[in-house]
Amino acid sequence: MNNSEKAISDYIDKLNSEKKPREHELADNSAEMEELMDVVRQVRCLREPALPQKNFAKSLAEKVASELKSGTSDSSSGISNSVGKKVSTIQPHTNVKQIKNVKHIKISDSKTSDSGKRLSQNTKSSMDKTHAASRLKARIAGTGVAAAVVIIAMLMLNSIYPLFNKNIVHAMEEAYQKVTAYHGLLEISETNAQGDTLNHTRLEIWADRNGHYVVKGVEGLQKGQITINDGQKKWQIRPDEKSVYVFAPFPDPYRFVFEIGKEIDQVKNALKITNVGSDIVSGRKTDVLEVTPEGGLPYRIWVDTETKLPLQKQTAMQNALQHKVAYTNIEFMDSIPSELISAGFPEGYKVIETYSEQSVSNIEEAQEIAGFAVTVPEGIPEGYNLDGITVVTDEKIVKLQYKTGTGIDSKTVIILEGKPKEEFKPNPSSILSKSNGADVEIQSPVQMGSGILDAGGAYAGITDISSIRWRQDKYEYAVVGDISIEELIEFANKIPGTNIEVPASDGAFPSKPQVEVPVDMEIERNTQKSVDSGHTPWKLDPAFVTQVFVGQLIYPEGIVGNYPVGMDEIKIVYNDGKTAVAQISGEKTPAKNVYLKKLIREDATGIWTVVGYDPAG
Amino acid sequence: MIDEKILKKAQEGDPSAVEKVCSATWEPLYRFVYSKVQNREEAEDITQETYVKSLSSLYKYNFEPENFSGFLKTVAMNVLRDRWRKNKRWKESAYIDEQKHIEAAYNDASETSANRILIEEALNRLSEEQRNIIILRIVKGYSVAETAQMTGKSQANVRVIQYRALKGLASILNDK
Numbered sequence: 001m002n003n004s005e006k007a008i009s010d011y012i013d014k015l016n017s018e019k020k021p022r023e024h025e026l027a028d029n030s031a032e033m034e035e036l037m038d039v040v041r042q043v044r045c046l047r048e049p050a051l052p053q054k055n056f057a058k059s060l061a062e063k064v065a066s067e068l069k070s071g072t073s074d075s076s077s078g079i080s081n082s083v084g085k086k087v088s089t090i091q092p093h094t095n096v097k098q099i100k101n102v103k104h105i106k107i108s109d110s111k112t113s114d115s116g117k118r119l120s121q122n123t124k125s126s127m128d129k130t131h132a133a134s135r136l137k138a139r140i141a142g143t144g145v146a147a148a149v150v151i152i153a154m155l156m157l158n159s160i161y162p163l164f165n166k167n168i169v170h171a172m173e174e175a176y177q178k179v180t181a182y183h184g185l186l187e188i189s190e191t192n193a194q195g196d197t198l199n200h201t202r203l204e205i206w207a208d209r210n211g212h213y214v215v216k217g218v219e220g221l222q223k224g225q226i227t228i229n230d231g232q233k234k235w236q237i238r239p240d241e242k243s244v245y246v247f248a249p250f251p252d253p254y255r256f257v258f259e260i261g262k263e264i265d266q267v268k269n270a271l272k273i274t275n276v277g278s279d280i281v282s283g284r285k286t287d288v289l290e291v292t293p294e295g296g297l298p299y300r301i302w303v304d305t306e307t308k309l310p311l312q313k314q315t316a317m318q319n320a321l322q323h324k325v326a327y328t329n330i331e332f333m334d335s336i337p338s339e340l341i342s343a344g345f346p347e348g349y350k351v352i353e354t355y356s357e358q359s360v361s362n363i364e365e366a367q368e369i370a371g372f373a374v375t376v377p378e379g380i381p382e383g384y385n386l387d388g389i390t391v392v393t394d395e396k397i398v399k400l401q402y403k404t405g406t407g408i409d410s411k412t413v414i415i416l417e418g419k420p421k422e423e424f425k426p427n428p429s430s431i432l433s434k435s436n437g438a439d440v441e442i443q444s445p446v447q448m449g450s451g452i453l454d455a456g457g458a459y460a461g462i463t464d465i466s467s468i469r470w471r472q473d474k475y476e477y478a479v480v481g482d483i484s485i486e487e488l489i490e491f492a493n494k495i496p497g498t499n500i501e502v503p504a505s506d507g508a509f510p511s512k513p514q515v516e517v518p519v520d521m522e523i524e525r526n527t528q529k530s531v532d533s534g535h536t537p538w539k540l541d542p543a544f545v546t547q548v549f550v551g552q553l554i555y556p557e558g559i560v561g562n563y564p565v566g567m568d569e570i571k572i573v574y575n576d577g578k579t580a581v582a583q584i585s586g587e588k589t590p591a592k593n594v595y596l597k598k599l600i601r602e603d604a605t606g607i608w609t610v611v612g613y614d615p616a617g
Numbered sequence: 618m619i620d621e622k623i624l625k626k627a628q629e630g631d632p633s634a635v636e637k638v639c640s641a642t643w644e645p646l647y648r649f650v651y652s653k654v655q656n657r658e659e660a661e662d663i664t665q666e667t668y669v670k671s672l673s674s675l676y677k678y679n680f681e682p683e684n685f686s687g688f689l690k691t692v693a694m695n696v697l698r699d700r701w702r703k704n705k706r707w708k709e710s711a712y713i714d715e716q717k718h719i720e721a722a723y724n725d726a727s728e729t730s731a732n733r734i735l736i737e738e739a740l741n742r743l744s745e746e747q748r749n750i751i752i753l754r755i756v757k758g759y760s761v762a763e764t765a766q767m768t769g770k771s772q773a774n775v776r777v778i779q780y781r782a783l784k785g786l787a788s789i790l791n792d793k
Contacts, residue, residue, distance in 0.1 A: 004780060005776045005777055005779070005780040006776065008779070008780055008783060009754075009761060009776045009779060009780075012754055012755055012779070013760065013761070014656070015655050015656050016754075016758040016760070017656075018656050018657035018658060019656055019657075019658050020654075020656055020658045020659040020662070021656065024654070024659060024700075035787050036780075036783045036784070036787060038787075039783050039786045039787045039790065040655075040755060040783065041653070041654070041655045042732065042736050042790070043736055043740070043751060043755045043756065043786065044655045044755050044756070045652055045655070045732060045733065045736065046733060046736060046737070046756050047755075047756050047757075047758070049647075049648055049651035049652065049657075049660070050651070050656075050657045051644075051647070051657075052647065052657060052660075052661055056643070056647075056661070057636070057639050057640045057643050058636065058640075060639050060643060060661075060664065060665055060668065061632065061635045061636035061638075061639040061640070062632065062636075063665055064635050064639060064665060064668040064669055064672065065627075065630050065631070065632040065635040065636070066630075067665075067669045068627075068628065068629070068630035068635065068669060068672055068673060069629075069630035195657065280662060280666070283669070
């Protein structure tokens with residue numbers, strides 16, 4: 001089969017999936033290909049067109065009205081700057097410093113990349129601007145895509161320095177550095193393999209770099225609900241129940257999808273980024289990037305060509321479902337409006353506390369409630385300050401919360417301390433270390449909340465949160481935070497008497513297995529993909545993988561009934577996150593030690609594979 | 618017919634007026650655009666761009682409010698032409714002057730049915746094997762794997778036949 005046969009076949013498939021073929025954007029298709037594509041389109045006219053979703057006319061009208069209001073059409077005469085609190089004229093020669101000092105100016109954009117040309121038409125269009133300003137004052141948070149002066153500053157910078165020559169990730173990071181807060185309308189949709197939209201959600205979002213946010217459900221399952229996190233507390237207003245649910249502000253597993261800073265981080269940490277073309281999203285010209293995360297399926301992200309900030313994201317089709325998230329409009333501001341974030345609880349609503357933590361003002365009060373003498377760290381790592389003391393009243397656990405930095409760079413660390421209620425058993429998937437000879441459990445991220453972690457808060461399952469748990473002098477401790485393991489160990493070692501060793505990270509076994517087990521990497525790669533899709537999660541647990549392996553050693557023809565070796569007979573004695581050794585007790589086992597490795601991916605999502613064992617006896 | 622007052626309000630971005638205009642006119646416009654691009658994603662995008670361009674440039678042209686739908690299609694053709702020209706995909710041979718262009722847009726129904734007849738005639742001149750594969754793949758929308766299964770051919774063979782059939786169709790249509 002030659003390339004043309006494959007290319008035209010792929011083109012037909014793309015049209016059949018009702019997606020815009022890449023060839024419609026390319027200028028370098030061969031004449032033959034152009035001719036064949038033309039024939040395909042003509043033949044395709046024999047079938048009925050695929051009509052849009054039921055709400056198309058409505059959403060179309062909203063988008064059109066929004067663009068018309070903000071004057072984004074190419075045919076609009078010159079610049080139509082809309083101004084919020086202040087009106088300012090920006091001349092092409094205005095220097096960056098001057099621009100940075102002016103806030104709340106929005107430029108109506110610009111589907112095209114002619115912003116420079118538009119800026120130069122300022123004088124001519126001053127009347128337009130005044131008109132646009134008065135229009136804007138009359139409405140809440142502008143419709144249509146708009147950008148703050150900080151973005152203009154960035155654009156000016158772009159023209160002064162050849163920022164476009166730098167890589168896209170750097171440009172995105174630079175752009176985000178200029179953003180202090182933003183307000184946008186987010187559309188989330190799920191599409192199945194047939195192209196039908198199954199779920200459609202619209203959220204109105206205000207967010208700032210401090211991690212504070214207000215999320216209002218406009219359409220979909222969360223319609224009418226408002227979720228607010230002001231850094232001190234988090235609450236959700238549910239008008240249909242006339243209730244307010246109050247949650248702990250940290251860690252916050254809810255957040256919202258498509259948080260700009262987080263998206264940029266993901267692109268930054270990706271294995272591969274490919275520019276696959278350009279597109280128009282919400283009237284903005286965007287560069288389309290295909291991002292391949294480490295070990296994950298590639299997804300696409302649409303980055304505003306001018307502002308360098310992400311506007312839309314589409315995941316790969318997985319399990320016959322594809323997710324698409326897009327800002328249909330976004331504007332940048334100084335801060336979240338205080339009337340939103342400080343709104344408080346609506347009058348007459350029932351307040352439901354979902355966690356039983358009592359805030360206290362000093363250690364003495366905490367000790368009184370908890371009923372034991374609290375061990376306080378001797379000094380804390382530089383830059384951190386004690387931010388709060390709370391007691392989980394029913395579990396008698398004391399929590400000391402420390403914070404460092406401000407804004408997006410802010411980090412939180414919590415020390416938990418309490419009396420243990422059961423035997424200390426590290427999570428089998430955790431990295432193991434020692435403190436004065438005693439076991440230490442290290443999880444990055446926290447996958448399972450055992451002991452004090454389970455009782456002290458909802459930490460498990462949240463990405464970016466790591467933990468260390470250990471026992472000392474009849475008390476159990478844990479340190480939890482959104483910092484690295486090494487930094488957490490430094491924190492933990494400030495507790496008097498604690499001496500946690502940094503676990504080895506060279507991926508070498510403490511001793512060599514006596515029998516090597518051959519591995520088929522193709523099978524492992526496929527298993528990893530299967531696990532990534534939510535199947536066979538036991539492959540992430542070295543104890544479980546050991547149990548299955550030993551079972552197969554005993555019954556090579558297949559395990560029937562219960563596993564011949566119980567989980568209580570398997571102990572993970574070594575785990576550095578990349579390699580692990582399981583020790584098996586009991587009389588039935590033909591292996592006393594099983595050696596496991598993460599062969600495909602060495603993070604918490606990597607599967608374990610048995611690579612060797614030591615025969616028993 | 619769309620009331621001129623509503624069009625004026627819509628031009629200013631009045632949401633209710635825009636909704637009235639869109640609700641009354643989107644489907645023929647969308648179908649027209651779809652007939653050119655043959656995929657929903659692009660058709661939706663161009664339909665939106667067409668409304669924005671049409672409404673914002675309404676009174677720059679001597680359009681007749683009673684034929685707003687025709688005007689929309691003319692603008693849609695311009696949008697398509699601009700996009701395709703940018704991608705050098707607008708064939709010189711297919712280039713039509715502004716007047717023909719407008720006529721084509723206004724009279725797309727008759728144009729469509731004429732095209733249909735031409736395509737059907739061209740398909741009938743293919744071999745049965747080629748015609749079947751083209752119908753299954755393009756008109757019915759089956760995948761290569763499904764088409765291979767239904768016709769008892771290998772997937773590679775389906776692609777080869779499909780390619781040859783399209784070359785044949787191109788030649789037949791060019792002769793017309």
